[in-house]
Amino acid sequence: MKFRELGKTGEMLSATGLGCMGMNHGYGTFNDEESIATLNLALDLGINFWDTADVYANGRNEELVAKVLAPNRDKVFIATKFGFRQKENDSSFPGMPGSFFDGSPAYVKTAVEKSLKRLNIDTIDLYYAHRIDPNVPVEEMVGAMAGLVKEGKVRYIGLSEASAASIRRAHAVHPIAALQSEYSLLTRDVEGEILPVCRELGISLVPFSPLSRGLITNTVHIDDLASNDFRKTLPRFSSDYKENNEQLASAFAVFAGKKNCTPAQLALAWVLAQGKDVIPIPGTKKTKYLRENAASVDIELSSDDLREIQGIISKYPNTGMRYGEGALKLVNN
Numbered sequence: 001m002k003f004r005e006l007g008k009t010g011e012m013l014s015a016t017g018l019g020c021m022g023m024n025h026g027y028g029t030f031n032d033e034e035s036i037a038t039l040n041l042a043l044d045l046g047i048n049f050w051d052t053a054d055v056y057a058n059g060r061n062e063e064l065v066a067k068v069l070a071p072n073r074d075k076v077f078i079a080t081k082f083g084f085r086q087k088e089n090d091s092s093f094p095g096m097p098g099s100f101f102d103g104s105p106a107y108v109k110t111a112v113e114k115s116l117k118r119l120n121i122d123t124i125d126l127y128y129a130h131r132i133d134p135n136v137p138v139e140e141m142v143g144a145m146a147g148l149v150k151e152g153k154v155r156y157i158g159l160s161e162a163s164a165a166s167i168r169r170a171h172a173v174h175p176i177a178a179l180q181s182e183y184s185l186l187t188r189d190v191e192g193e194i195l196p197v198c199r200e201l202g203i204s205l206v207p208f209s210p211l212s213r214g215l216i217t218n219t220v221h222i223d224d225l226a227s228n229d230f231r232k233t234l235p236r237f238s239s240d241y242k243e244n245n246e247q248l249a250s251a252f253a254v255f256a257g258k259k260n261c262t263p264a265q266l267a268l269a270w271v272l273a274q275g276k277d278v279i280p281i282p283g284t285k286k287t288k289y290l291r292e293n294a295a296s297v298d299i300e301l302s303s304d305d306l307r308e309i310q311g312i313i314s315k316y317p318n319t320g321m322r323y324g325e326g327a328l329k330l331v332n333n
Helices: 032-045 056-075 105-119 138-151 164-173 194-201 212-217 239-258 263-272 287-298 303-315
Strands: 003-005 012-014 049-051 077-082 084-086 099-101 124-129 154-160 176-182 204-208
Touching: 032 056, 032 287, 056 077, 056 105, 077 105, 077 176, 105 124, 105 138, 124 138, 124 176, 138 154, 138 164, 154 164, 164 176, 164 194, 176 194, 194 204, 212 239, 212 263, 239 263, 239 303, 263 287, 263 303
Parallel strands: 049 077, 077 124, 124 154, 154 176, 176 204
Antiparallel strands: 003 012, 084 099
C-alpha cells in the first residue's frame, strides 16, 4: 500500500481508505461476517484509513466497525461524522424528508459521546461535520468541534460537502484537516472553487463514492437493485438515465480492459491521479472488491490515458444528478 499525508498533520494514511457505510446501510443485503472479514483484510493490506458515521444504520455501523477497530486501535486511523438526525419513528436515508441536520454546539457534544461509546475507543482520529447546518453559524459549530480537540476526544476535525466560503470560515476558527465530498469521474463539483481553496489552505480532499456509487464499474444494473437500495432514490439510477449510463459504463470497461485492469481500478486510478492531496475512500463490504480497490494504487495513468478517459465521459454527458432535490439542498453550503 502507498500512503499520503492528511493535510498538514504529518499523519500518513493509506492512499485508498475504506468506506464502511455499505456494510450495513444503504446498499441491499448485509452480512456481518463478510464485513468483519473485509475489515480484517484491510488491516492485512495496510488500509489504515476507515470511514463511518453515526447515522449509518442508526449507529450500528459504528458498532460493527468497532468489533475490529477496538482490538486493533493502533493500526487504524478512524473517521466518523455527526449531524444527520432522524425524525421520531423514521428511518429515512440522510437528506430525505424524514431526516434533518443538527450542527448545534449542544448536539456536537452529545453526538461525540455516543460515537466514542459505539466505537469503543477513547479518541476519534478525524471527526467530520456531515454537512453545514444552514441554521447554525459555521463558526459556532466548528468552535464546538475545536473544544473536543482540546478535551482529547478528537484529534483532527473535518467538514463534508462544504462550500469554499464555509471552508474558509471554518478554517479561521480551527485548522480543518480534510474535506470529505463526493468526487469521481461523474461528479466534479469540487473542481471549480472548492478544491483550489482546500489546496490553498493545505486541506486534504477525501472523495466518497469515487466509483460513482458503482455506476462506473460496469457491474451495477439498475433493474437489479434491491427495493431497499439507497441508489433507487438517486436520479442517476432511474430509468431516465439508464441507457446513457449503461453505455458509458460499457465504453469505460472497454478502455479498462486495454489497460489490463478493472473499471473500478481505472476509476480509482483516475481519482488518485488528481493530486497527492486526494485520498479516496471507496466503500465495500466484500473482500473481493477490497483487494481490487487496493490494487488501484499501483496503476499509472499517462496524459494520453487521462485524455482518452475524458473523451469517453464527454460522449455520454446525460448522467443525471447525483442526488435528488432534497439532498442537494444540503451540499456545498
